[in-house]
Amino acid sequence: MILDSLLLQARLFLEEDMEISILNSKQIDISSPQKLVLKNRTSMIGTGGTLNIMLVISFEKNILSKLVENFMEGEEIEDEELDEIEDSVSGEVLNTIVGLSLPTFPNRGKGITITPPISVNDASSIYKHKDSKIICATVQTEYGDIVISAVGSKDQIK
Amino acid sequence: MLKVLIVDDSLIIRKKITKNIEKLGHKVIFAAQNGKEAIEAYNAKKPDLVTMDITMPDMDGITAVKSIIKDDPKAKIIMVTSHGQEEMVIKSIQAGAVGYMLKPITEDKLLQSIAEVFPEYAKDEDSEELYLLDDDDF
Numbered sequence A: 001m002i003l004d005s006l007l008l009q010a011r012l013f014l015e016e017d018m019e020i021s022i023l024n025s026k027q028i029d030i031s032s033p034q035k036l037v038l039k040n041r042t043s044m045i046g047t048g049g050t051l052n053i054m055l056v057i058s059f060e061k062n063i064l065s066k067l068v069e070n071f072m073e074g075e076e077i078e079d080e081e082l083d084e085i086e087d088s089v090s091g092e093v094l095n096t097i098v099g100l101s102l103p104t105f106p107n108r109g110k111g112i113t114i115t116p117p118i119s120v121n122d123a124s125s126i127y128k129h130k131d132s133k134i135i136c137a138t139v140q141t142e143y144g145d146i147v148i149s150a151v152g153s154k155d156q157i158k
Numbered sequence B: 001m002l003k004v005l006i007v008d009d010s011l012i013i014r015k016k017i018t019k020n021i022e023k024l025g026h027k028v029i030f031a032a033q034n035g036k037e038a039i040e041a042y043n044a045k046k047p048d049l050v051t052m053d054i055t056m057p058d059m060d061g062i063t064a065v066k067s068i069i070k071d072d073p074k075a076k077i078i079m080v081t082s083h084g085q086e087e088m089v090i091k092s093i094q095a096g097a098v099g100y101m102l103k104p105i106t107e108d109k110l111l112q113s114i115a116e117v118f119p120e121y122a123k124d125e126d127s128e129e130l131y132l133l134d135d136d137d138f
Helices: A002-017 A061-072 A079-104 B011-023 B035-045 B061-071 B086-095 B107-117 B125-137
Strands: A029-031 A035-037 A041-049 A053-059 A112-114 A125-127 A132-141 A144-153 B003-007 B027-032 B049-052 B077-081 B099-102
Touching: A002 A079, A002 A132, A002 A144, A035 A132, A035 A144, A041 A079, A053 A061, A053 A079, A061 A079, A061 A144, A061 B011, A079 A112, A079 B011, B003 B011, B003 B035, B011 B027, B011 B107, B027 B035, B035 B049, B035 B061, B049 B061, B049 B107, B061 B077, B061 B086, B077 B086, B077 B107, B086 B099, B099 B107
Parallel strands: B003 B027, B003 B049, B049 B077, B077 B099
Antiparallel strands: A029 A132, A035 A125, A041 A053, A041 A112, A053 A144, A132 A144
16 A cells, blocks of 8 residues: 555656656566665655654666756756765655655554655665565666665554 | 745755746745754845745754744745645644645746745736737837
8 A cells, every 4th residue: 555655656756747758557566575676776764653664765877867857957967966966866756755645645644754865875685574574666667667665564564 | 036045955956946946036045954054044144935845854844934933923934845744734834834835846836836925926927918919019
């Protein structure tokens, strides 16, 4: 249910706000892997209050570059600023998707708080512990893949 | 022209709002990264308008709004956030914000939000048509 909400908002954001086409949308894969392999850029948001999980977004290089281009609206980026801008866009995309998804979370998201996004670019994977669960979906776009995941305890990840 | 204070922890959002505010003919006097910076900047620079994010490290937007409104009840603060939750809207308005805008940010959304607080900056489509008629006459 949580992942469905995130996927719906991701699709609306990418297609309507960013004008990026989603390919093979019916083939979006939802699975529960033993580990989550991270792509080029990854951002995370923690939720607190009535829901304690970690929400993760991971981008292939080209789709993140396209999103950066859209956010910058034609303005050039200095080389030394690129890393910070990419992290910022990665976090902001997740923040927007999560924020807009909250009203469709269980109990309409009441009592759920979210942290500011953080970026994790040195880690390559997240491993599942005994009582935890990972669910993830790959969104295939015309510029590359985005993986959206939820990580937490089995009773909270539905 | 309005003097605008932008408050957001996201670098890309500060850049985007700045660009759009300037395209609308206003001036960004400071871009703060959290609520604490926002309060200091507000007191030092007395902007006409503040755009305020909700979720930020150190001090969140709602706490910052309460503090600014306590010192200046006439402060004009528009919340800019990704939160689609009713309770966040209610908390923001209760704190003293005069408007609310959902991300993603666009020039049109900013124009509309500003016009609701400052009607004198509403887009006047009639005057544009009148200008075109005048132009044709020549």
